[in-house]
Amino acid sequence: MTSHLTPARRPLLPAALFALTAAALAIALLIWGDPLSVRLTFATAIYALAVIAITLPPATATSLLLFRSNLIGRGVLVSLLTIWLFIPIYVHIAGWRDLFGPQGWLEIPSPFDTSANLIDGWTGLLWLHSLAAFPWAVLITGMAFTRSSAGLEDDARLEVTPLAVLAKVTLRQNWDAVLVAAAWIIVTVFGEMSIASVCNVRTYAEVVFTGIPLGQSTSQSTLTVAPGTVLIVGLILLTAWLAHGLRPAPTDVEVRQPKLLPLGHRRAIASLAVWLLFLIALAPPIVGLVYKVGITIDQVDGQFVRGWSLAKVFMLTLSSASIYRKELLWTLALSMCVAAVTTLISLLLSDLATRGRWGGRLVSLTCALLFALPGPIVGIGIAWGSNWPWLAPLAPLIDRSIFAPTLAILTVTVPLVTFFYWHTLNASRQLYEMARIDGSSWWRTWTRVVLPANIPAIVAGSLIALVLAANDVSASVMVLPAGIDTISRRIFGLLHFGGEDNVAGILLMNLGVVAVLSVAIRRLVSWRGPSDFGD
Incomplete structure (x- = not known):
């Protein structure tokens, strides 16, 4: 093969910087971190590396074939991948546990510990995190491959x-996208506590979350959280630097x-392999939920007999909207508010990102810092900040x-x-520049050119936020x-007591x-039209 097939890149430099940065952060954590933070951070890091090993090889191969x-x-x-992207984590948790977990239809013990269940403990943690990370890894690498x-x-x-x-x-040209996907997995494993909480595994975010209900104050929790937060912020800064290669290419080149x-x-x-992979990942949780919601218990001759009813599946799934009516209304109100604010802020940031090199870097850094913090730490920060005396007049709000x-979800x-x-509106940059050359103001250009030409993409972004x-x-x-409860919070609480039929019903409706x-x-x-996000 001729030499021009080798991309003109220097692959050792980013990999070396990645390793050196990770080593420096680990040393800093060992020096300044408390024992609990160090132990939890390194345990979570091991889980994240295991999820990377499980997820990235099949995700990269799938991305190459799919895109x-x-x-x-x-x-x-591609449509199934889009659905997979937005399936709530608690649907994965409940579906797989209803099928293979404790008290599930096909309860399977762990091969590493016969007293534990396969979808529980660290095996369940790794598998469920891999399922949640897989579609995002496919999307991130696929954006580069296209x-x-x-x-x-x-x-x-x-x-x-x-x-x-x-x-x-294709792969050798875009190997850095694989590193970005790996960094994404690390951040999400550190920041997500739902899976660890249900699977009874102590990770950093899970311990931070459980510390508050157990009576720790926010100031006490901050002493434990701070070292891990430094590590996460450092990793996401590196991710932002790596993600520079995934930003939209200038339209003029x-x-x-x-x-x-x-x-x-x-x-x-190849098609059969990809279809089987999607089937193995998506069919079992749906089967588990359908099985759980359709279980019937009848008393025959003084004994309880378990059965299954398709009629109950439809009846309970459809009636779940009325059972959880209050939670659904609060969820809709919160989601619509977040979607509106997100759309406005994201449009402004995406416009800033296209205004030169430093605008793009500033937006990348801002987004990286926002996404870096684990969810429980975000909650602690908002709770701590809202208790300042000078914010007392805003207490009712x-x-x-x-x-x-809303602030936390943003x-x-x-x-x-x-x-x-940033990606989908990048195609309008030529129109934007032409309007600016003709003397059009920023406001006139956006209201008369950019927004009307991209209404479908803007609505899509709002739905993503929703x-x-x-x-x-x-x-x-x-x-x-x-007094305010969302359906996701309610389901998360119910999952700790086992996925009962009414929970499976609302999850099926949620999935639909x-x-x-x-x-x-x-x-x-x-x-x-065509973009980095698919056809």
């Missing part, structure tokens, strides 16, 4: 097979989009409204939606005022709503 080849049913797979050099791939196809092109050209590579006689095998949970939605708008806000548990659970919204998001993104 860069002519798989059979590719459009349906921007690969079409010229290099066309030249390579003259000498090697399409699969070899994907491995030796945009190259020809690469075409889907034909797999030839290997198309059927903080303690009797959705202001505090740390999750704003970074993601900002990057979404779904993320409705799914959130970690960031908002500690700052929900008394998420599926509809996810398909709508994909259609809106596809409507505005």
Whole structure:
């Protein structure tokens, strides 16, 4: 093979900087961290590395095949991936535990400890985190693979097979996207406490969360949280630097989009492999929930007999909206508020990101810092800040409204939606520059050119924020005022007592709503034309 197939990159430099930064942060944590923080941080880091090892290889292979080849049913797979992205974590937890977990339909003991369950303890933690991280890893790497050099791939196809092109050209050109996906997994494992709490595993975020209900004050918790927060912020800063390569390319230097590579006689095998992977990941939790919600207990001749009823599945799933009516209304109000604020802030940040190199760096850094902090730490910070004496006049707003949970959830939605708008609106930069050259003001350009041309993408971003806000548990659970309860918080609490049929019913309804919204998001993104986020 000719030498031009090797991308002109220096792969050792970022990897070395990544390793050196991680080593420096670990040494700083050992020197200044308290024993509990050090133990929990390194335990969580080990879990994160294990999740990376489980998730990244199949996710990278799936991303290459899904975004860069002519798989059979590719459009349906992309839609399923979109749904998978927005499935709440507690749906994964409940579905898999209802099927294979304690008191599940097919209860399976752990091969490492026969007294424990497979979907419990550290095995359940790793598996559930891998399921939650997989679609995001596919998306992050896929965004880079769709921007690969079409010229290099066309030249390579003259000498090697399409699969070899994907491995030796596309992947090697965009290896840094794999590092970004790995950093994403590390941050999410550190920041998510729902899985660890249900699986009874002590991780950093889980201990921070449980410390408050057990009577720790926020000042006491901060002593434990601070060292781990330093570590997370350092990792996310590195992630922001790595993510620089994933930012939209300037429109004036945009190259020809690469075409889907034909797999030839290997198309059927590759398609079957990807379809089986999606089936293995998505079918069991749905089966588990359907089984759980349809269980019936009848008394026959003085004995209780377990059965299953399809009629009960439909009846309980449909009636769950009235059973949890109050929680659903609060969830809708909170989600709509978050979506509106997120849309406004993210549009402004995405505009700032396109105003030169420093604007992009500032927005990347801002989003990285927001997304860095684990949800429980965000809750502690808001609770601590809201107790300042000079904020006393705002007590009714903080303690009797959705202001505090809205503020907490914005740390999750704003970074993601900002990057979404940054990518999807990047195609309008030429129109923006032409209007500016003609003397149009910023306000006139945005209201007359940018916004009207990108209404589907803007609505899609709002729906993304809506779904993320409705799914959130970690960031908002500690700052929900008394009398205000969301469906995600209610389900999270009920999961600790086992997934009963009424919980499975609301989860099935939740899954159906998420599926509809996810398909709508994909259609809106596809409507505005090709982008980094799919067809």
